[in-house]
Amino acid sequence: MFHALATSTRRDILRRTIEREQSVSTLASEYEMSFAAVQKHVAVLEAANLIVKRAEGRERLVRANPEMIARARALLARYEELWRSRIARLDDLLAEAPSTGASDRTDNTNTEQGD
Amino acid sequence: MFHALATSTRRDILRRTIEREQSVSTLASEYEMSFAAVQKHVAVLEAANLIVKRAEGRERLVRANPEMIARARALLARYEELWRSRIARLDDLLAEAPSTGASDRTDNTNTEQGD
């Protein structure tokens, strides 16, 4: 899935199909490359479930699948969560190690950098 | 950057270096592949600024760069925002269309769908 997102052309296709459903050839007309090249990019995005296609006459209408985008984002959010918990653990160590004796954690509102 | 995240080995390295800073050879010992292969993966992550290295004696200690992870997540969040605003726009159209004629647009014969 990250592989599917790894090309700017595909991210652009994703952006366009988020904004509005459109056919493969309409998409293809937006780029310098051949129709077949765009069609392959669409196929990669489809395999990653980042878009879905719908048949309408001879056209295939492409639209983004927001579920999958949310999933990618959630995965990265988990990495950030790992980071926060690591900081929290270090924080605990620092709170315990010195002989300050105070077992209760004083103000530990620290460097949260996520949004 | 998404390219750097596109391999499970590299995502795993990222995960490990989030949890704790460690040397390249320590990382390499965790995988079946050769040291050089892991070293190249680390180099890719470093080029994408997803990790940073620090020299300590002959070792190179690797740690994750949470800023960059947040940035990747923010980019995906923007796609979701696009989706939400698209839904909101459709919502507006549906709210306006039935009542209040308001024929401001002179030649709106081709009633754009979506945007």
Added chain:
DNA sequence: ATAACGTACAACCAAATGGTTGCACAAAGA
């Protein structure tokens, strides 16, 4: 019916990728 359009897919090609081994070199240790 015939032409034009939209799509899919195969074959092909150059470049990038993910892996290997081997070598060079600095730092630690015997």
Added chain:
DNA sequence: TCTTTGTGCAACCATTTGGTTGTACGTTAT
């Protein structure tokens, strides 16, 4: 000193990737 360890880099190889052209086939228009 000599050896071992940790690192980086180059050369090489197989596979994947991103692009091309060509072909086939169903749908729409003339």
